[in-house]
Amino acid sequence: MGSTEIDNHPFEGIVEGQLETGSILQDLFVKDPHPDKVNLLRGAYQADVGTPFVPPSTILAREKLFRDSSWHHDYLFFLGAQGLLKAGEELFFGPQSSAITSQLVASMQAVGATGAIHMGGRFLKDHYPAWKGSDHKIYLSKDTWVNHRNVFRTLDIQPIELPYYDPSTKSLNWTAFKDSIASLPTQSVVLLQTAAHNPTGCDPTPEQWKELIQIFLARRHFAFLDAAYLGLVSGDPDVDANTIRLFEAAGVPLLLAGTFGKSFGLYGERVGMLSVIAPSPEIKARMQKQMTLLARSETGSSPAFGARIVETVWGDEAIKKVWIKDVKGIADELRRRRQTLKDELARLGTPGKWDFLTQQVGMFSYLDFTPTQLEFLRTENHLYLDGNTRLSFAAINNDGITLVARGIDNMIRNKVE
Ligand SMILES: Cc1ncc(COP(=O)(O)O)c(C=O)c1O
Structure with missing residues (x-):
């Protein structure tokens, strides 16, 4: 190789990445x-x-899986492991929710919550009417998980900060937060962490969530829900899922990016899912086809091992x-x-x-x-x-x-x- 070729290497001018x-x-x-x-x-x-x-539940599920001679390593279907999606829908929305009983939840597996947030952003870019022909903006708390901004910027979705944490009280600045959401343009997309806010540790109270839901309904906002720490606030996943269930029951248009990493100890297995609530079973079927296309182009097929663990826990009453x-x-x-x-x-x-x-x-x-x-x-x-x-x-x-x-x-x- 001549020196000119080395001088002209395409990555010669690569700039140093700015890590957090x-x-x-x-x-x-x-x-x-x-x-x-x-x-x-x-x-x-x-x-x-x-x-x-x-x-221990993950260890039990793992042992059960290893004893199962029918366990294989074939591709999962494009949308992911069906048992995982069922578990997640029940866990997040509650088995009795109208979204589930009316079969309105369109879900796909994703590579952790990070992947689910990415897929959710892409889904909105492709299909959210209020974003058609305009800039794509997502509103999120000023103090938020550092990677939110990275994921949205990768998709050319502009993250815009809302006031959240009040240093003088070391708690949520509720008035500033809710007022800022109330004054956003109608049909804005707002990211909300549903429990155990990262990094502040400050969550709205159930009463405040209810007030926020009224604002979402009045302003016709879209709720981009991020559920990373289900169960790790109260110790009861059903209690921590209450926020999601309140939004769903009120009919706020929403998507949910969830992960099983934290509450099943499956961090590195990258088990997450994206769910979007459809207005009718027919539209759900269309959404699922779009999700299939998304999955095909982004991951081909989802990782199976962690998904099987969650399926096994969910499908075995004793392990559950x-x-x-x-x-x-x-x-x-x-x-x-x-x-x-x-x-x-x-x-x-x-x-x-x-x-x-x-x-x-x-x-x-x-x-x-x-x-x-x-x-x-x-x-x-x-x-x-x-x-x-x-x-x-x-x-x-x-x-x-x-x-x-x-x-x-x-x-x-x-x-x-
Ligand atoms: C609020 C929030 N969302 C999403 C994630 C990403 O989760 P995962 O590791 O499943 O991609 C995290 C992880 O730290 C988080 O704190």
Whole structure:
């Protein structure tokens, strides 16, 4: 190969990708040799720190699957594993919902919730009438899962931020959030996280959700629902699915991007699904054909293993009971970790108000520290928190919590601001 060819390599001018701070910090964490370093970045639940958690129900389903001599590795149908889609529809919408009993849910399997959000964005771009001939805009909370923006930008859908978190109360700024949704153009597409808001840990109350639904109906908005942490707030998947069910029962036009990664411990198996509610069974059939085309062009066929695990859990009453206990166990433990950190800060007499730790829900809390404070925590105490100050309770146990409390106490007493 001549030197001119090397000089003219097509990727010669490739620019450096701008990774999110979380990815950069993750790398720094791995390289930090300090024995007391604590990783507060990861959003995957661990019971014992450093060991990925496999829920007992998933282990039982896996064993059952391995004993099944008819288990094969053929392609799944284009829309995905039928048992998985049935499980998901029942889980998210409730088996008695009118969407299910009237057979109005069109669903397809997706590569985790990330894939489902992507497929949902594509589905709307192709078929949502209010987006025809106009820019594609999706409204989402200013503080949101960092990857939402990436996924939508890839699709040339513009993410537009709505006010959500109030640093002065460390809770949801309900008035600003709802008013901003009420003042959007009619038929706007609004992304809502249905439970355990990532990264703030602040969810609307059931009463506030009901108020929001009235605004959606009045403004004819479209609800793009993201259900990632079902069951991990209350410990009961049915309770956490209530938001979805309220939207469905009220007749708000919606799609749902859901994942089984978090509540079945199947993160890396990439098990998710997209559901869209149709106005009639005939239109549902058309939607399913469009979804089939989407699936064909995007993934060919969905990954089967994780889907089979969920199907097996859902189809076996005994294993399903274990799963219900598993979800409750994770939710209880997340709450206990929150309480332990709050208690530990109280024990140390750390100046400041820490009640928000137990008022926020799910895997994450927003600490609302400044970049200087975060830097201090990392360099002085080897505590790795995301740049948006999200603390993940998913991957710290008691020792980690003690170190976190000590680090925060040290920082506050040193008056780092
Ligand atoms: C709110 C939210 N949506 C979607 C996802 C993506 O889930 P999955 O790993 O199934 O793609 C996450 C993961 O962290 C999330 O927090």
